[in-house]
Amino acid sequence: MAAWADAVEAAGGSAPTLVLSAWTVDSLTRSEALDRFVAAQAPLFGLEIDPGSIGLDARGDVAFETFWQSGIVTGPDGQAVALDAGLAARDYGLARARLMLETLASRAELGRERGAVCGIDMGHAGHLTDRFETFIAAAMMRMMSESLTGTRRVSAPADEAAEAETVQSMSSRPRTGS
Amino acid sequence: MIFLMAGDPGTEGPVPAVLDTGGIAGGFAHVGAESLTAGLAPDRRTGYGMPDTPGVDESPEARLYETGLRQALVPQISEDTLWLTLTGDRQGNRPVMARTSAAIPVLADWAGAVSGPLGCSPALPVFSDGTAGADLF
Structure with a gap:
C-alpha cells in the first residue's frame, strides 16, 4: 500500500485507499x-x-x-x-467464521478503510442466515459488529422472518430470459 | 478486546491460550470473555427437504448448518496472566479487558460476563501464543 501510494502521489495523484468490497465465502454447489x-x-x-x-x-x-x-x-x-x-x-461452520475474521483482519493490517461481508451467495441462499436459522458465521459477524469500532450489521434477516423470507425468495427465484 | 481462534482447522483437544501481561501503563480492572461454539445443526432433512443417502457419512454437510452458541465466561487469572482454554478448532473466543469500572456499563450489553473488580491491576496483556496454536485477530 505504501509503495502504491508513493507511486501515485509521485505521479501527481492522491493516495489510494483499500476497500474490501462486498464478498462472502463461497459454497460448493x-x-x-x-x-x-x-x-x-x-x-x-x-x-x-x-x-x-x-x-x-x-x-x-x-x-x-x-x-x-x-x-x-x-x-x-x-x-x-x-x-x-x-x-x-471447504470452510464451513466455525471454519467459515474463522476465514471471514481472518480475511477482514488481514486486510485491516494492510490499511483497509472499508469492507463488507455479503450474507448470501448465489449457490446457497442464507449461509449466514436464512428463514430458519442464524448460522455460526453470522454469530461471529454479530460479535464483530458488537465490539469492533466502526463495524455494524446492515441487516439481520434471521431476526425478522418476513425480511428473511424476502432474501430467501429473491435467491431462489427462477431466472427468466433477459 | 481480542478475537481468538484455536490453531489450524483440525486441531484436536483443548488448546490453552495464555495472555501475558505486556507492561502497558494503567493495567486493567475487569476481564470478561465470550466463547463461540457450534450448536447442533437443525434438522436439515425436514427443514430443507434433503433426502438421506444410507451408507454415506454426511457429517461434512452438517457443518453447513451449524448454529452459533455463545457463552459468557470469566478467564482464569493467575498473577499477571490470563488463561483461556479453547476446545480445539471448534471454538472462538472474545476476551475483553476493561481499564476501569466505568467501562462495565458500556460493555454490559455485549461482552458477556465481566468479572468483578480484580483486586489487582495487571498490565494490559499482549498476546503470546505460549503453548497454544491460537491465532490472534
Whole structure:
C-alpha cells in the first residue's frame, strides 16, 4: 500500500485507499461437484459416466454422494482415491467464521478503510442466515459488529422472518430470459 | 478486546491460550470473555427437504448448518496472566479487558460476563501464543 501510494502521489495523484468490497465465502454447489466427479473418472479409472444418470435431488447415487461429502472417489475395483474436493475440503461452520475474521483482519493490517461481508451467495441462499436459522458465521459477524469500532450489521434477516423470507425468495427465484 | 481462534482447522483437544501481561501503563480492572461454539445443526432433512443417502457419512454437510452458541465466561487469572482454554478448532473466543469500572456499563450489553473488580491491576496483556496454536485477530 505504501509503495502504491508513493507511486501515485509521485505521479501527481492522491493516495489510494483499500476497500474490501462486498464478498462472502463461497459454497460448493452440487452441480459443481458433479462436474468434478465425472471429470475424475476417466483419468483415474478410465470410466465414462453420464452425469444425467446421477440424480442431484434424489441423492441415490452412493458413489457421487460419498464424493460430495468427502472428496473420495472409488474405482470399479474398490480402490479409493481422496481428492482435495467435496464439502470436507471447504470452510464451513466455525471454519467459515474463522476465514471471514481472518480475511477482514488481514486486510485491516494492510490499511483497509472499508469492507463488507455479503450474507448470501448465489449457490446457497442464507449461509449466514436464512428463514430458519442464524448460522455460526453470522454469530461471529454479530460479535464483530458488537465490539469492533466502526463495524455494524446492515441487516439481520434471521431476526425478522418476513425480511428473511424476502432474501430467501429473491435467491431462489427462477431466472427468466433477459 | 481480542478475537481468538484455536490453531489450524483440525486441531484436536483443548488448546490453552495464555495472555501475558505486556507492561502497558494503567493495567486493567475487569476481564470478561465470550466463547463461540457450534450448536447442533437443525434438522436439515425436514427443514430443507434433503433426502438421506444410507451408507454415506454426511457429517461434512452438517457443518453447513451449524448454529452459533455463545457463552459468557470469566478467564482464569493467575498473577499477571490470563488463561483461556479453547476446545480445539471448534471454538472462538472474545476476551475483553476493561481499564476501569466505568467501562462495565458500556460493555454490559455485549461482552458477556465481566468479572468483578480484580483486586489487582495487571498490565494490559499482549498476546503470546505460549503453548497454544491460537491465532490472534
